[in-house]
Amino acid sequence: MTPSLRSLRRCFEGAVPASIATCSPDGMPNVAKLSHVHFLDDAHVALSYQFFNKTRENILHNARATVEVVDPVSAIHYTLWLEYLRTETEGPLFENMKARLAAIASHTGMSKVFRLLGSDVYRVLGVEAVPGEANPETSARVDLLSGLRACLGELTACADLAHLLDVMLAGLERHWDIRHSMLLMLDPDGKRLYTVASRGYAESGVGSEVRVGEGIVGVVAGARTPIRIGYAVQEYRYSQATRRRFADSADGEALETEIPFPGLAEAGSQLAVPLMLGDRLLGVLYVESPLEQRFTYEDEDALVVLAAHLALSIDFLSRAAEHPAEASAKLIAVAVSEPHGIPVQIRHFPADNSVFVDNQYLIKGVAGAIIWKLLREQAETGRAEFTNRELRLDASLKLPDVTDNLDARLILLQRRLAERCAFLAIEKTGRGRFRLNVTRPLQLGQSTGN
């Protein structure tokens, strides 16, 4: 019986080195160890091209190669009969292999040695199981499919974006025992992502930003491919230092660096999945664990399905929020208490729309512009009820077109306020509607400097 390549995916985790045999033009065989074989699809694998070595010289003359991979659980060996097709030096496959190679290199103390020059793509002509004794021990597994079903079932019941995100991250923990997770949305400038929800961290990090191309989340956003890393990797960690470096050199608006990114200091495993809507990237779902080798191919499969569903749900709820429901009489009737206590000074810096509350940094960018508009409007007119739609139509906010998720911005702002100032609150009052609750007197000031 010929096993399918897909059924061998455990062999491609890099846990047990593989071996490759090639043949030179003068008929001399060559055999070498491989750090990992990358599963591409049912008919293709890719090998890392790190040095111009004999293997590479040989396959450029004679495209046939034979690889032996080992299942890291059963110890069964498989022979793959391959034919070299092409080398990719950029794009999703290359980025994916680069991240995984960095992980293996870091794990094996080879960080300075392994460097990906290209991804060599091979057609798989045949797969053969080598006779041998299978290790009877199997690894315990969470039932991913039933967990996925439960997660999706819970999402269906969510009527607004904030609830959807919370239920989704809680579902990851309840059904898959994934305890550290976050969702980042792509800024319409296409250069950065901002954290809109997280779970499992001391500080939520809502409002923190990462640059596209930087760290695992940024690389996933740039290459639009899921990346899964099973070892601690320096290159794909987020440190304040690298984020500041990027912030300093950032073109256009500076990256948000005042709010720390919420990730684990020492992640043993990381998995990031892009949220795609057709060919449009909405954001990235990121999960991590202090344990090494925590996430399998099956976890990746499940998260990719969840992310597809999530992208559709986010888009649906965001579009709905652009059209406010009729205001509920009951909610409007709620008396807003008069502000009282010591006045709070709020300052706005138009250069980057940053907002400070009693000299403490609150937020900047689009969310900063929104809160400033709401506070000013309330000071001038006494109005507390607002709609998403009027924000969208307000030219002074310079909101991008509908591709920007305004609802996600409001959630970010709502959460940042809840964490930083108890006397300012944004409260949802219905689809596309919200209320600004202010419980202390405010003194608004616009600064001309930066």
Added chain:
Amino acid sequence: MPQMKSDPLLDAKQAAFLGGPVAINVASHDAAQIPSIARAYGCRISADRREVVVFLSKRCAQAILRDLAAGAPVAAVFSRPKTHETLQIKGARGRIQPLQAGDRAIMRACGAAFSAEIMLLGYSASFSDALMAPANDDAVGVAFMPDAVFEQTPGPKAGMRLEPKP
């Protein structure tokens, strides 16, 4: 170039390395230059270090044994998991021979040493046992004279052909 009655290609240190806790993979090719590959379970180096014999399980190595029987050349890579230290040896011809007295003991000892090494690296005992189980299979030796030795430890010297030291 075949070595005349000069120094053997393998030095004593390299010979000791080949007999240590290493993963051994052997390759050859058929008449259409399609490569064949199999894991070997231990090796024996002759006292004068001019002959290497690697042990292959008959049921696990059918393709390569067929190619070697047809007279194709042989390559073998030896890699120590703990240090990534790796050597490749090539020979113009591999001679298939029955196990000799003492060979089975070498196979089992090599298997046990390799198992012990990878268990220290975190692999389970049951995985290591299953990995090395073919050391008990019906087996043959593939004997060859090393024509060339290559450094293959990952790093700047990978691929370098090693000459005998005077």
